[in-house]
Amino acid sequence: MLYREAGQFKSSYAADQAIFPIAQDRWAVWAFLAVAFLVVPFFVNDYWTNAILLPLLIYGMAALGLNILVGYCGQISLGTGGFMAVGAYASYKLMTSFPELNMIVVVLLSGGITAAVGVMFGLPSLRIKGFYLAVATLAAQFFLVWLFNKVGWFYNYSATGQINAPDRFLFGFQLTGASAQPWVKYLFCLTLLTVFALIAKNLVRGRIGRNWMAIRDMDIAAELIGVRPLMTKLSAFAVSSFYIGMAGSLLFAVYLGAVEVGESFGINVSFLVLFMVIIGGLGSIVGSFMGAAFLVLMPILLKNFMVDGLGLMPVTAKHVEILLMGLLIIFFLIVEPHGLARLWQITKEKLRMWPFPY
């Protein structure tokens, strides 16, 4: 009843090509952003930012990056953890070598460095496809983790092999380090994510995104109609790694503060982000965020429910949690293989008809 576009006429090409062509969608997005930017920062506390909001934003960014590669360009990658590690260690080296550098620049540069590494590991994609490529990207994962463990230069030869984020300020507010305010961290990540989600959305509906999708749907046919596979695949790897690198940088500098590479960027991180992308919906920007939200919130809810609600031992609860995660993943794949984004779309279509479906 409320969600209906009757009477909304488009009178310019710009209106016709808007990201949200329906007015109600636009209002909802503005309202959502207004709440996220203007209301939430006043209410956040340590628990909320650390347990929920920051992981949500940061993994959302990583999932967005991986979705560009897997969902839009069709190249399966299991190297996400390794690329996030590149972002993290790049920002560590930048922060310690150039203390004057603005944090925004640090994060962007870390993304850039990761993009370069990503392109290098994306080269095999020109020869190999599908699961063969997935296994090949595992090489990146294991090699990078090993590299950051073994070569002392990357962690400034610290005795523990850990990297710790030094205190940095942005516009006079402390952003990293132990005494940083939660709302500063939150707003920093949120701003970056919003800007880059917008960029991603515009990338995928422009020429370059259409090239990616052509390659995804059938690479030989795409080649025949004049899409250059080399540029297209490598650009997808570059853009995707850029996002993933920024996510790694944020995860280290803003969220965790101290990182040990095998623990925070291991193979399970790669799988986690891939899950987010697939459960959220391949080839959908909003799906990446839904997938991230689902996989960040679900374990917390399950744990709270089982430990506090049912009084299970934490160890048993952990096992049941693994079991339930598996069941949920299978359940979602069976019910809707195209992910939460598709469910969202169906809901919206139903809503347009509601309450008179005929």
Next chain:
Amino acid sequence: MAIFIETVLSGLMAGVMYALVALGFVLIFKASGIFNFAQGVMCLFAALTFAGIMEKTSVPWPIAFVLTVAVMVGVAWAVERFVLRHLVNQEPIILFMATIGLAYVLEGVGDIIWGSDVKVINIGLPSGAVDVLLDNFDIYLDKLEVFAALIAAVLVGFLAVFFQKTRIGRALRAVADDHQAALSVGISLQTIWVIVWSVAGFVALVAGIMWGAKSGVQFSLSLIALKALPVLILGGFTSIPGAIVGGLIIGVGEKLAEIYVGPMVGGAIENWFAYMLALAFLLFRPQGLFGEKIIERV
């Protein structure tokens, strides 16, 4: 020289162990085109069940073995009935993700039933060094690994006969070639899937017992699945001999690299060397050593 031979031999034996795991992957991939990520966890689950049954009921090991095989057949049936049947005709990546979900489920179930502490499999498998080699040539070779190699050889022989000569084996190959054509000559896909997952479960059990006897039954067992991946792409996803040869190449390459290249770059390169080897290999032969040639049409 003795070090070199010892390295090669232990590499070969480690390769056999990898090949045992890779075999399960190949079986399922051949028959259903599913890349079964849960194979490693199936090894863990089978070994856990085996060790758990022996521990709780103290029955002799052959009975425990038979019981575990029955459990694995049950798992295969459940997988077909509750997962695969609903995902027919989905894209490969969806099926792949479903098997990762399956891996979580099996891991959770195994932990809940049998607990997550390390279990020891002690069924009188030989262990210690092979004395003849140690005395005469000063080469250390574990009896258990030789035994595992023998078992693997028997298993592969058995599978080859099963695939080539029996009626079910032919049906399996027909399904692998073309699902629809197989359906149209009256082969039941669902039965075939249950059978092939059962056989893969059996292979997982054997691999799980071997690995479990070597290093104890614990969670890290499921990670050897990741080691089997480069073996697979080296040998080709669709080839049983490929899994064996790939396993041997990876095993030997890994051990040689660890000894001769490792010290130069700081060691512990076992973790990624296999992947790099496979990657370099793929650049020249994208379908693997024995894989079917990939023909692409518009």
